[in-house]
Amino acid sequence: MVELVIFVLLGTGAIAGALSVIFAKNPVYAAMGLLGTLFSLGVFYVVNLGHLIAAVQVIVYAGAVLTLFLFVIMMIGVDRVEDTSETIRYQRQLVIGLAAILGVTIAALVIGGEFAWVPLAVDGPIPNGTVENIAGIMFTDWLLPFEVTALLLTIGAAGAIALAYYAPGTSVEDAE
């Protein structure tokens, strides 16, 4: 019962946030809608026993990534109006129709398929995503991907610095 209430309330919130991302004129509102969706998903992770994942979701996504987004939005300005005219005729109508078909199809397949009747962790081992259990898997079976992740983050940080850096005193015109 509790799970049903949580699902309905936060599921509605997640979809409303997602819709506000794509329909908001102002990017700041879009970022706030994304924040609502990410937070709702964090709660869903807790419901689905992903405790560590939920904490990481709130800290990394709702905290760091959203803050970075807001910084960039403020940096490049929120006052300019987006040109929404399409270069391809009927693209908007086509895209909306296709997205609706995709969502309904996948949802119908999931609901009508065998997977819908798998009860949520009734029998068998309970996949409780505590720090201890996650670390037990990650540092044994998934050790190599974990180490490669470190390499990826290093490359990402170096790449961001290389892209964003330009020496003081030089202008964009000098580089061209």
Add this chain to the structure above:
Amino acid sequence: MIEVTAGWYLSLAAVLFSIGLLGILVRRNALIMFMCVELMLNAVNLTFVAAGRALGNLEGQVAVFFVLVVAAAEVVVGLAIIVAIFRRRESASVDELATLRG
């Protein structure tokens, strides 16, 4: 008594993924398109966690962890690219970047 099953979460994830896809195809602002990519990544994360719980398997959550890391790296590099483009072009609209010239 209605029981919330894994199918409910997977359906919600499908809807969120479709909304993200719709946003990428409709919007022109590079930042908003980027947020839609994040939305799609998160929808997939929800399927990982829900399916992992339904199947009694913890590795779905490990996969989510790696997706989070890759998404964080992607955001850093992607936003740096957007800022670099904005510095040069004074615009974050992807339609104005169609010429493929520096």
